[in-house]
Amino acid sequence: MRILLVEDERKVASFIARALREHTYAVDVADTGERGLEMALEAAYDAIILDVRLPGMSGIEVCERLRRAGLETPILMLTARTLVEQRVEGLDAGADDYLTKPFALAELAARVRALIRRGVGHGAAILRFADLELDRRRRRAKRSGASIALTSKEFALLEFLLVRAPNPITRSEIIEHVWDCHFDSGTNLVEVYVRRLREKIDGEGSLRLIHTVRGVGYRLGLPE
């Protein structure tokens, strides 16, 4: 899942981004409201974290403009003070939730998780298909009850395949939702990750679940 973080304070932004990446999210950072607006309308994010206090265009205004443009991506607003008015303003502008600074990173991660889950089609805390199980809260994968160790990118890729299962996903959708904007789409990294994930998920003796769909991309589902 890919997140856009709009925050002008560089230290705070890198602190939040690092924590979210540890939770296997791909994160892009925008340091102004104008840039955030542009990026949010360009790429397919699964959630947006928006600081209220930004130089130039405020977080409130960015939020209003995104909603006016018809964007339905869940938005978490970061408010600097405990002012009730600021929260109300944020929610009125179309934010789904807010968090008051300073906050614990665990709290932020929990809010983001809940927000993405509420987003269209993103399903439950535990994703299942056949004997494969992915616990999004504990970041664990199991097949037939046996734990499978996954790297954070492998986890993110499997999560995206499961969210869309049994429908196929294209290579560019994978790049959009699993990697951030610094990803070089000219590489064969997607193929490498799919292969590694296959080796771990579809081990010897188990039913194959990850399939290549010729001319489209990949799908997680039962063999045809």
Ligand code: CA
């Ligand atoms: Ca700020």
